[in-house]
Amino acid sequence: MKRWLCTAERVVGNHSDRLNAINIFPVADGDTGTNLYLTLRAAARAVDSAEYEAGTDVGTLLTDAAGAAMENARGNSGTLLSVFLAALAESVQGQSRLSAPLLASGLRRARMRCWSALSEPVEGTMLSALAAAADAAEEIDSSLNGDDSNHALAQSLTHIVETVRDAVVRTEEQLGPLRQARVVDAGAVGFLLVLDCLRETVLGTTASENSWDDLHGYQSEFPHIHGDMPADDGYEVMCTIELSPLDAATLRQRLDEIGESVIISPVKAVTGPQHGDVQEGELNYRWRVHVHIDDPAPALELLNALGEPANVTLSELAAPREA
Incomplete structure (x- = not known):
């Protein structure tokens, strides 16, 4: 698992410029590659520098990776990737290794978590790729009768990657x-x-x-497609905040009223007392929050009224782009 995360950090880093070049949805700000790389870097470094005792289960390791990714998630794509890691970690808690059945369970859980994290999920995005992965994993796991061998895991992953590649190709026709x-x-x-x-x-x-290279627009010599798109006004606001589930639901509703691309996902459980009506010992959660908004002031006021936001980042959606 350490080797996977470190490899993913390197590969996505190498591909970040290509990913940035074709980033035009939900806003054409050309930063998807950078956001994914920085999110993966946080996950990989969290576990690569940690010293785990012999016998540590992969759920513990992936929980650490997912927590670091979520706390440092960048953009829509980085946040959804963090949710995927968290869901996978939940499915392998107490397990010594990943298997095809556990992978299928993790992808199924990730699909549910990612779709519920978004206020307005859209087909033709990472969500479609994740849904295809979950369906493919369940299909191959069923055909293998729940075989948990390494050979079955390899077969499963080969089938999943091929299926997701087809889903990626279809995204071009799913979004205008x-x-x-x-x-x-x-x-x-x-x-x-x-x-x-x-x-x-x-x-x-x-x-x-x-x-x-056969993916449309993905050849390294292609120009940055987003550079010809109209600049988007407004800001991307991200933070983490400790809230009760009720306050988190209130936050989502209010952010939906004043912004777009709202994502709210739990990072981990914590206990009170916190803000609002939470009592001593009552279970709260730490949430990762993401929203696009014309003026960040109302969003920040809302966050501060409900709790104490941390790791707050504000990014202009129309920031100057490199050629």
């Missing part, structure tokens, strides 16, 4: 902006790269840097 620009979705490609890195780690192989 992608169809008009003749590119596939950047977040979906990034998720495909992460899964392929897991497959490579299990099989002990290495994919060519040009393995994905």
